[in-house]
Amino acid sequence: MLTYLIDDDPVSLFLTEHMLRLEGxxxxxxxxxxxxEALAHLLPRLxxxxxxLIFLDLNMPVMDGWGxxxxxxxxxSALQDGCRIYLLTSSLALVDTEKARDHALVHGxxxxxxxxxxxxxxxxKKTRTQLAAAPAVGARSSRGEA
Amino acid sequence: MSTSEELRILKTMVSFSPDLICALSPEGRFRHVSDACQRALGYNTTEMIGKHFSDIIHPDDSTTALEKFLDACGRAEPVGFESRCLCKDGQEVHIAWSALRAAADELLICVGRDVTQQRHATQQAREQEIQHRTIIEHGFDMVGLVNEQGVFTYAGGATQHTIGYRPEEMVGHSAFDFVHPDDLAMVESYFALLATQAVISIPDFRFRTASGEWRWLETTLNAYLQDATKIFVVNSRDITERRLSCLVHTEREQRLQVLFDSDSALAAFQTADGLVLDANPALLAFLKKEKQEILNRPLVDFLPAEIRPLISQMHLEMAHGAKVQFETKVQFEGEKEKIMKATKTPLMVDGELIGVYCTMQDVTEITTAQRLIKQQAAQLTMVMESINDAFFSIDHEWKLTYLNTEAERLLGISREGALGISFWSLFSEEVDGICHQHYQKAIATGETVQFEVYFEREKLWLEVKAYPFAEGLSVFFADITKRVKADKQLKLMALVARGTDNGVVITDAQGRTEWVNDAFTKQTGYGLDEVRGRVPGSVLQGPETDPVTLSYIQERMQQHRPFSATILNYKKSGKKLWFAMDITPIHNDAGQLTQFVTIQQDITFRKEVEASQAAMTQDLYRQNRDLQQFTYVISHNLRAPLANALGLATVLTKMDKNGEVFATALTHLRQSMVQADDVLKDLNLVLSIRDKKDMQAMEPLALKDVCQQAINNLEEALHECDGKVVLNVEDQLMTRGNRAYLYSIFYNLLSNSIKYRSEERTLQVDIVCCTGAHGGPTITFTDNGSGFDMFKAGSDVFQLYKRFHTNQRGRGIGLFLVKTHVEAMGGKIEVTSEVNFGTRFTIHLDKR
Incomplete structure (x- = not known):
């Protein structure tokens, strides 16, 4: 399953990639x-x-995640079934969480x-509803660890 | 014959003689009486013998009779006399005596004859003559006799009575001597006619009277033959009076004729049947006829056919003896329609119609004029009724002669009940009141009076104007109760206005000040003398007065309705002054705008509070916005490196500590921690600027020095990229602020220009500082760098941690700091940019 990581922060990209690899x-x-850049790559290959799978950062210069x-x-329609988009952000802002929940293209x-x-x-590949709940658990546990 | 015979015969003769034959003794006693004595006097012979003569004579005649008796005694011839004798029965008899003394003896022979009847006849004749004379003398006619030469032989009758001459003054004089010279020829010619005619009448001629005046006489002469001589009985009558009255009559007739002929009205005399007897020139001219053409023809024949029935109708009405009159429209051929007034006056003699006097007059103009007058009168009435003022007129006896509806209403009286009634009997309570005094004054002086008065009965204040005129007094008045009340209220208002703390301004309709109260002066510093006649706004408004408010006020004042407004004014000292104004237009009874009353409350303090509240709100808003910004900063910019560090920490535990990736991860971990530290430092910097904003010392700064310092410190970086800065600062241009901030502004802008310069050209930065339109320095900072998309950047340009370039490592704090510093010094910053062309910042700072 081809996976895109979109983030202006190289540390974040490094970390995400290695975490995925470490989990096999x-x-x-x-x-x-x-x-x-991601858009330029994706559109011809739709x-x-x-x-x-797409992990998308929200806070980026020039064009952010929402853009x-x-x-x-x-x-x-071309993406609907085959592609799941997750917002991967450091933001804890409630606005972002709510906006993500209502967005048709966003899985979580x-x-x-x-x-x-x-x-x-x-x-x-958990079901979408389960997935929607999962990040919240993950976020809570992450904070707990911090 | 024998003597005895003769004696017997004689005796018999005496015995039978109708005459009384008596013989009386010288003493007067009867000795012998004839038988006739008994027949005449009633006494027989025996009774008579021995009686004295005087016994039978009427006492009144006895003296005369005695004288005659004595006379006869002394004479030889007979003495005749007459005396009344008394019969035995007392009757009077007239006896004519003849007495003779017989020569031989002493006896007196008296022969008496009864002449009673003769005497009575004579008496009657005499009485008759006296009667005639009386009649003649007391009648109107003068009677006289003239001979053939005209000389009076007798004058009588009323002559003396009428013309003053005694008969002897006329007899022997020629009648012609008395005639007026002018009439003499005429009289003489008539007199000549007597040669052939038995009777002539001489008409009016003048005759001189005894007093010398002339009287008009009328004379008839009758010829008689007397003793073969022709004499004329003259019968004259004084006709002066008749003559004069006749003259008067003639004159009057003439006068009437002149009237008839010269009457401008068309006039005609008609018979009872309507035939024309006479027509005046006006009628003839009107009908264009000669008199002969219409005489003895019916008048109606000459009138238009349509009015003939009417004329006939009139004629019938008039037959009863009444004068009839009518007006009608008549269309004569070839002329305009006219209104004719016709009058028919019957001429009645002994209840019988014998003629008609008919006049016709063209009254078109009069009728038109009358109609006009009526119309005008109607109009006048309408005007009187339509004027708003109440109106009445009174004559010299104070009687109401006219009253319009408004007057009825205000006075509470009705026209029917009031006209012709004395004003003071209608309003007895007003006698000797104010009205009375004024009206009397108006009438006495002939001058108009005007006054205001309270009319108790209807509880009204009235304004009265009274105009005297020839027939009395015209009085106009109006109910001013409202106005009087309003005046009172105004006075109260003025009282209030004086006492209040609020400024009060009264202006005229054009907005010019008429009055201000003391509070106004206290508020603004301007006294009444300084603002009277001026528009308050022109005195009070200043540079910061809102033009929108001014036009709003102007607009509302035009509407003539009360309104409120809040406006910034200036005191005389120049200090700002906020007013809350309530502006009320004042109208008079006629609804015309007369004044504006403005009450202004000094709300400067409130405005200041409001302003500080707004500032506080603004501050709070900014604080709040900053807080949000901080939240964002914390969630993104602070948490991002921390999250990375957290992740890296986890990853590191699972990696080969000797592997290359482990070293990279460790480097990243360190980098993340540094990044988090930077953010914390930034936050601290920003917060410190914000916190110190109100406390920092504001110092005068020379723009050129500060800018040059920033350029010097970036000298190295500029040198590396061959960048060039052109600084152009107005001499001595100063601002007021914090040196570090101003330095930061120039430093950050310039380092941004270096950082985001275009790869395609060498960097050039133009910095221009000059005095801007707002009075303070304006800095324009222009580079020829890569620029950014204004549309995409939107409002985020100056936001913290917003970046617009991916190829340079910026944290997105530079412009945020520039803006923060500019605002901390009370300035403003704007930006324009174009991708691949360059960026320009414009900064406006406070002066000095």
């Missing part, structure tokens, strides 16, 4: 430092080689850092 995630991972989603909106919001349990839930 074998599928190819493509990392993008900006939303525009039909041929769309990603099955990326807006740009994808016209192609929603995951608060950084990405932890083992969340990876398992996302990768083991």
């Amino acid at each position: 995630f074998m599928a190819p991972i493509l990392a993008f430092a900006g939303a525009e 039909a041929t080689n769309p990603p099955g 990326f989603l807006d740009a994808l909106a016209p192609h929603a 919001i995951i608060h950084k850092p990405l932890d083992e349990e969340t990876i398992r839930a996302v990768v083991l």
Whole structure:
């Protein structure tokens, strides 16, 4: 399952990629430092080689995560089934959480850092409703660990 | 014959003689009486013998009779006399005596004859003559006789009575001498006619009277033959009076004729049947006819057919002897329609219609004029009724002659019950009151009076104007109760206005000040003398007075309705003054705007509180916004490195400590911690600027120095990229603020320019500082760098941790700090940018 990581923070990209690998995630991972780059890569491949999973950061310069989603909106039908998009953000702002819940393209919001349990839930293809609940658990446990 | 025979015969003769034959003794006693004595006097012979003569004579005649008796005694011839004798039965008999003394003896022979009847006849004749004379003399006619030469031989009758001459003054004089010279020829010619005619009448001629005046006489002469001589009985009558009255009559007739002829009305005399007897020139001219053409023809024949029935109708009505009159419209051929007034006056003699006097007059103009007058009168009435003022007029006896509806209403009386009634009997309580005095004055002086008075009966204040005129007094008045009340209220208001702490301004309708109260002066510093006649706004408004408010006030004042407004004014000292104004227009009874009353409350304190409240709100808002910003900063910018560190810490535990990735992760961990530390430092910096904002010392700063210092400190970086800065600062341009902030502004902008310079060209930065339109320094900072998309950046340009470039490592705090510093010094910053072209910041600072 082709996976996109979109984040302007190289540390975050490094961390996410290694966490996935450490949890045994074998599928190819493509990392993008900006939303525009990712979009440029994705759009020509929507039909041929769309990603099955996207981890999207919200806070990025020039085009942020919401901008990326807006740009994808016209192609929603092509993505609908095959691609799950997770917001991966350090933001704890309630606005973002609520906005993510209502967004048709977003499967869930995951608060950084990405932890083992969340990876398992996302990768083991849990149902959408279960997935929606999972990040909250993950976030709580992460904080607990911190 | 024998003597005895003769004696017997003689005796017999004496015995049978109708005459009384008596023989009386010288003493007067009867000795012998004839038988006739008994027949005449009733005494027989025996009774008579021995009686004295005087016994039978009427006492009144006895003296005369005695004288005659004595006379006869002394003479030889007979003496005749007459005396009344008394019969035995007392009757009077007239006896004519003849007495003779017989020569031989002493006896007196008296022969008496009864002449009673003769005497009576004579008496009657005499009485008759006296009667005639009386009649003649007391009648009107003068009677006289003239001979053939006209000389009076007798004058009598009323002559003396009428013309003053005694008969002897006329007899022997020629009648012609008395005639007026002018009439003489005429009289003489008539007199000549007597040669052939037995009777002539001489008409009116003048005759001189004894007093010398002329009288008009009328004379008839009858010729008689007397003793073969022709004499004329003259019968004259004074006709002066008749003559004069006749003259008067003629004159009157003439006068009437002149009237008839010269009457401008069309006039005609008609018979009872309507035939024309005479027509005046006006009628003839009107009908265009000669008199002959219409005489003895019916008048109606000459009138238009349509009025003939009417004329006939009139004629019938008039037959009863009444004068009839009517007006009608008549259309004569070839002329305009006219209104004719016709009058028919019957001429009645002894209850019988003998003629008609008919006049017609063209009254078109009069009728039109009358109609006009009626219309005008109607109009006048309408005007009187329509004027708002009440109106009445009174004559010199104070009687009401006119009263309009409004007057009825205000006075509470009705026209029917009041007209012709004395004003003072209608309003007896007002006698000797104010009205009375004024009206009397108006009438006495002939001058108009005007006054205000309280009319107790209807509880009204009235304003009265009375105009005297020839027939009395015209009085106009109006109910001013409202106004009087309003005046009272105004006075009260003025009282209140004086006492209040609020400023009160009264202006005229044009907004010019008429009055201000003391509070106004206390508030603004301007006295009444300084603002009277001026529009308050022109005195009080200043540079910061809101033009929108002014136009609002102007607009509302035009509407003439009360309104309120809040406005910034300036005291005389120049100090700001906030007023809450309540502006009320004042109207007079006619609804015309007369004044504005403005009550102004000094709300400067409230405004200040409001302003500080607004500032506080603004501050709170900013604090709140900053808090949100902080939340965001914490969730993104602070938590991001921490989350990374957390993740890395987990990852590190699972990695090969000797592997290359482990070293990288460790480096990342360190980097994340540094990053978190930077954010904390930034936050501290920002918070410190904000907190110190109100406490920091504001000092005068020379813009050129501070800018040059920032440029010097970035000299190295500029040198590396061959960048060039052109600084252009107005001489001595100063601002007031914190040196570090100003330095930070120049430093951050310039380092941004270096950081985001275009790769395609060498950097050039132009810094221009000059005095801007707002009075303080304006800094324009322009570079030719890569720029950014204004549309995408939107309002985020100056936000903390917002970045617009991915290729440079910026934290997104530079512009945030610039803005914070500018605002901390009370300035403003704006930006314009174009991708691949450059960016320009414009900063406005406070002066000095």
